[in-house]
Structures are given as structure tokens and as C-alpha cells.
Amino acid sequence: MTRILPADQTGSATVATRTPGQLSLFSPPFRLACRDREQSGAARGRAVVTFPEPATPAASRRALRAEAAPRQARLRAIVDPGAHERALAAALRVYLPPGKALELRLTNNHYSMISVRRKPDGYRLRLHRMFIGAEPRIVRALGRYVVHNDRRASRVLGDYIDGHQHIIKKQPRKARQVNLRTTGIHHDLRAIFDRLNEERFDRALDARITWGPVVAHGARRSIKMGSFAVEDKIIRIHPVLDKPDVPEFFVAWIVFHEMLHGKHDIVRKGRRRIFHGPAFVDEERTYPDHQRATEWERANLDRLLGG
Ligand SMILES: [Zn+2]
Known part of the structure; x- marks a missing residue:
């Protein structure tokens, strides 16, 4: 995202x-x-x-x-x-x-x-x-x-x-040794993931989760709050969300979005690939905090981009 x-x-x-x-x-x-x-x-x-x-x-x-x-x-x-x-x-x-x-x-x-x-x-x-x-x-x-x-x-x-x-041309692939870091300072991704898996996926979602790497940056113009790596089924959440003033419902909403990528296949339409197809979007909207989370994002995006 x-x-x-x-x-x-x-x-x-x-x-x-x-x-x-x-x-x-x-x-x-x-x-x-x-x-x-x-x-x-x-x-x-x-x-x-x-x-x-x-x-x-x-x-x-x-x-x-x-x-x-x-x-x-x-x-x-x-x-x-x-x-x-x-x-x-x-x-x-x-x-x-x-x-x-x-x-x-x-x-x-x-x-x-x-x-x-x-x-x-x-x-x-x-x-x-x-x-x-x-x-x-x-x-x-x-x-x-x-x-x-x-x-x-x-x-x-x-x-x-x-x-x-x-x-985007891929960088040469490095040998992959992934260290998962689920416990943040303020938010515990493992706990959020497990709760969502129980409540929303009948514990059937097979993926791992980690905070993404902390990367030094200047003035940020964009932010990838979460990603789902299809090959190794790893969800990464941007560490900028591990803050006391980022509410847990927002972190959970980002995690939920990435978990949905693990459930919904990419829709192919000719040469295009659609990552957020209709079924994906429909299910995302059923999330109880959907509205609250999108509003919070709108109000706080500038602050998140500031680091
Ligand atoms: Zn997405």
C-alpha cells in the first residue's frame, strides 16, 4: 500500500x-x-x-x-x-x-x-x-x-x-535470510496478526509478519505502509507505524490489507495485473474499522511522511 x-x-x-x-x-x-x-x-x-x-x-x-x-x-x-x-x-x-x-x-x-x-x-x-x-x-x-x-x-x-x-527492474537477488521482528516498541505485530487470523481468516492465512527495516531518509514524499511478498509470504509493515500516537486500529487495518493479499489472487486482465480486484476491495470494506482507519490516515498522512 x-x-x-x-x-x-x-x-x-x-x-x-x-x-x-x-x-x-x-x-x-x-x-x-x-x-x-x-x-x-x-x-x-x-x-x-x-x-x-x-x-x-x-x-x-x-x-x-x-x-x-x-x-x-x-x-x-x-x-x-x-x-x-x-x-x-x-x-x-x-x-x-x-x-x-x-x-x-x-x-x-x-x-x-x-x-x-x-x-x-x-x-x-x-x-x-x-x-x-x-x-x-x-x-x-x-x-x-x-x-x-x-x-x-x-x-x-x-x-x-x-x-x-x-x-521496475529487479535488483539481483540476494541470498535471503529473513529476520522477523514482530515485537515493536509500541505495537506487537504477531498479536495483531494472530487476532486477525482468528477473527477474519479462520486461522487459515499462511504468512509471516515483520516490521520492515528502518531506513534513513530525507524529506519523504511517499510511504509504503505495508507490503506482501508473494514468494516467501512475508508481510512487512513500515516501522514508522510503531509509534505511540499511531492507534492500534490503524496498524491492524494495514496488517489486514496485506493479509488480504495473501488470500486474494492477483486478477489478470490481458497484460494488466490487478492487485486490488473487486473481491479484495469488497472484503476490505467489510472491516469494521475501515472508515475510521481511512479517516485517520487522511488526517495524519503528512505526519507519517515526516517520519
Ligand atoms: Zn495492497
Whole structure:
């Protein structure tokens, strides 16, 4: 479960996944890995989009775009390394204020999924390649995130990043010796897990649980509060939740969410994998503290991101 914070107006923002360990959340990439390899020659491209004069009406900007962008995307996608950048930049520019330029670069970064730098004359945006071919809804959310720091857009993008973890290239696998740490200073994950397993899963859920590693960080823009590693069935809970002012019902709700990943299979829809399918979401909503926990999260996310 990843949550990201809206970027601040003036500075830069980076949306990241936390540790390589979390990348093991999903089974090895299959078809998507092939696609990634085909496209990897394009990694170095760069697109700079400058707007027409500020006086140009929005309608005519749109008309220009309709003429140019799709053709570029269609004809050059395979041979032209910069095509993906240009296509995405062209799709994004309709959401930018007049007179602002957009410099877009696609990356294969393991850590940073979205990074925005604001300059007086425009935006410098670095995006993970998982955003190639993103549907219009996601492009619109990116636009709102870059320009307006829109909170709902942050949420949409957080979910998108969660759903596309398999595109992030895996780090070479280290030999795995997992030390489980269930007893925190304030919250006991073992006790929470066992209670939920009894109450909600007829003790049938087979998984282990641990607090995740404490990682030094600067200003955090996103947080992965919990993860479920399919391969070794380990639930990891972010140590930032092991605080006296984080209520147990909230920790339990995060644990419950990750336990549901152990119960519900990933739904495949063509090439897409849906991690929170309808059955998952329905069951999550039956949780008595669902409402209370989401409200608490909304009110306290900034504080959690602060460490
Ligand atoms: Zn989830």
C-alpha cells in the first residue's frame, strides 16, 4: 500500500518506492519484462516542450496537439528513442499553464518513480518508464500532480505505482535470510496478526509478519505502509507505524490489507495485473474499522511522511 504526498509548490518532489526488498512483492516479470527490454534503447531520450505564446487560446493548442502527437507516437515508437518522451510530454502539456515549458525524461530508476522540479519557466519532470502508454486518466492525474499538487491525483498515482511494480527492474537477488521482528516498541505485530487470523481468516492465512527495516531518509514524499511478498509470504509493515500516537486500529487495518493479499489472487486482465480486484476491495470494506482507519490516515498522512 503506497501513499504519496502532493508536491510542494516551489521545491522538488520525488515519489519513490522504498527498498529493493519490496520489489519482491510480485512474481518475476513475464511478458512485460520483454516489452521493457525492447524499449530500453529509448532510455536516454529527452523531450523539451515549449508552449506557444501565452496568448494562444487553449482550443488551438489542443488542435495543434491532435495533429502532431498521435502521428509521432504511432510512426516512431519503435525506431525513435525519444518518441515515448515526446508522446507523453505532448499529452501532458494541455494540463500546464500557458507559457510554462515541460522537460520530460523517462527513467528506469529503482527508487524514484516521479520527480518534479519547478523552475520559474516551467517544470522538469522525471518519470519512471512504467508511465509509458498510461491511460488518459493517469496522464491527467500526472498533470494535476505536477501543476496543482492535487491530493486526489497523488492517490491515483500511488495506486498506479503499486499496480506497476513488476515493471521496475529487479535488483539481483540476494541470498535471503529473513529476520522477523514482530515485537515493536509500541505495537506487537504477531498479536495483531494472530487476532486477525482468528477473527477474519479462520486461522487459515499462511504468512509471516515483520516490521520492515528502518531506513534513513530525507524529506519523504511517499510511504509504503505495508507490503506482501508473494514468494516467501512475508508481510512487512513500515516501522514508522510503531509509534505511540499511531492507534492500534490503524496498524491492524494495514496488517489486514496485506493479509488480504495473501488470500486474494492477483486478477489478470490481458497484460494488466490487478492487485486490488473487486473481491479484495469488497472484503476490505467489510472491516469494521475501515472508515475510521481511512479517516485517520487522511488526517495524519503528512505526519507519517515526516517520519
Ligand atoms: Zn495492497
